[in-house]
Amino acid sequence: MGEYDYIVVGAGSAGCVVAEALSRDGASSVLVLEAGGSDRNFWIRMPIGYGRTFFDPRINWMYRTEADPGTGGRESYWPRGKVIGGSSSINALIYCRGMPTDFEDWKASGAAGWGWDDVRSHYEAVERRIGEDGSVSGDGPLYISNVRRDIHPSNRHYFAMAREMGLPVTDDCNGPDPEGVTHYRITTKNGRRWSAADAFLRPALKRRNVTLVTGAMVERIVIERQRVTGVSVCLQSGRQTFRARKEVIVSAGSVNSPKLLQLSGLGPGALLRDMGIEIVRANDNIGGNLQDHLGINYYYKATEPTLNSMLSPWWGKLLQGMRYVLARRGPLSLSVNQCGGFVRSREGLERPDQQLYLNPVTYTTAPSDKRPIINPDPWPGFILSFQPARPTSRGRIDIRSNDPADAPRIVPNYLSTRKDQEDVVAGGRLIQRMARTPAIRTFAREAIAPDIEKLDDAGILEDFRERCGSVFHPVATCRMGRDETSAVVGPDLKVFGIDGLRVVDASVFPNVTSGNTNAPTIMLAHRASSLILRERARRPV
The missing domain is CATH 3.50.50.60 (FAD/NAD(P)-binding domain)
Known part of the structure; x- marks a missing residue:
């Protein structure tokens, strides 16, 4: 002892x-x-x-929640x-x-x-x-690094979009002016x-x-x-x-x-x-x-090369792998979440109510004999994403038995308050306005279904329930x-x-x-x- x-x-x-x-x-x-x-x-x-x-x-503990009514009866995957x-x-x-x-x-x-x-x-x-x-x-x-020199050049469209919408742009969401679109x-x-x-x-x-x-x-x-x-x-x-x-x-x-x-x-x-x-x-x-937090991605095919173009082909992975090993630079030295920030979905709010993730990449999760693998899609693409910043729903985590080896029972109670549902609709409407800006119209070849621009309030909420995931x-x-x-x-x-x-x-x-x-x-x-x-x-x- x-x-x-x-x-x-x-x-x-x-x-x-x-x-x-x-x-x-x-x-x-x-x-x-x-x-x-x-x-x-x-x-x-x-x-x-x-x-x-x-x-x-x-x-990775690889936890899973209970099937949750707020997300269409789906289980959520929680890596820890x-x-x-x-x-x-x-x-x-x-x-x-x-x-x-x-x-x-x-x-x-x-x-x-x-x-x-x-x-x-x-x-x-x-x-x-x-x-x-x-x-x-x-x-x-x-160590907290400013990696702006390595972010993909197509990110310029996000900042152009923010300016066109009148959204604030900030140098650093951890600085004196944390509100706005930024590079993380x-x-x-x-x-x-x-x-x-x-x-x-x-x-x-x-x-x-x-x-x-x-x-x-x-x-x-x-x-x-x-x-x-x-x-x-x-x-x-x-x-x-x-x-x-x-x-x-x-x-x-x-x-x-x-x-x-x-x-x-x-x-x-x-x-x-x-x-x-x-x-x-x-x-x-x-x-x-x-x-x-719950978030959702809206996928687009792009009119110019994005991270997909660099990381989807085998030779691209090899090239960027060599660049990383030799210089510790390039996309392998970054997070996939290169840009985003905290914004207000509409006028009249006292503070930001949405966090954005604006990524020059789309990806799928491919099955594997051992574990799923996340791979970039074989076409240039990008993501517009939001998460409501301050959910009010409350859930529970409880033991299933007195055996310490048993994973606990996780009941998130996602989207169980009216305010959380309203925040989802507000975030979806914000993404719709983003998608309609000249900057994103220039960048997007086409939306990959479901197209957020075709959804009304009920459709935004229903789609969010069906596709959202834990952040x-x-x-x-x-x-x-x-x-x-x-x-x-x-x-x-x-x-x-x-x-x-x-x-x-x-x-x-x-x-x-x-x-x-x-x-x-x-x-x-x-x-x-x-x-x-x-x-x-x-x-x-």
């Missing part, structure tokens, strides 16, 4: 940050437990390689990182802080101390911004993915007081008289209990954190009784309040708030009623932020670490 000051469950985006911060003094011992394995994988390192990791069970670095090792690399008003929403919902003025400094502390010319701004460990910043360093493991965990592992154990499935948090004393872990060598002298920090993500709490006797009382689990503390919010931003299943009537943790991220236990990951978001969730997850972990360290400094020795 090992004993450590802190045990961090999960070496994902949040856990890596926490482990680095809590071990910085060199005195506190930190154990990091990761269910997955090594991230030393070519497809992880190469940015565009996430098309390969998307369906790889060796590094099962690897060092977590989902920051397999995501699409987009770095979006979110709109400042997102965090004012957090504060208003009961997350005191989490408003924009509270969190901004934590973003700044982790960021190292690499300019288009190679200039560096900020001294944080997380991505988490890469010198053309390679720069995950949370690269930025935070690897520096921490150079210290003698940090231990990482991979292939470690935490099955249960050990709780004695309402205080956490350690965790029970399934290893290749068998089960083992690790003790925590100070705290256990659960950073297993929005799917696995509520699952672990429920397996440990924390959660809805009726559920735990049905599963034969002794109730340590009943709280229906554990696993509840789930939110996620893989699940949050809020261990929601932060004032008390147990609506939340799982307080603003200090301590689990209500249990000593020595915090949850630090996207599951504690009170609400989903307007855009991609990796950046706010890293920010949250950085601020959470500062809270833990501040509290530690106040304790008598």
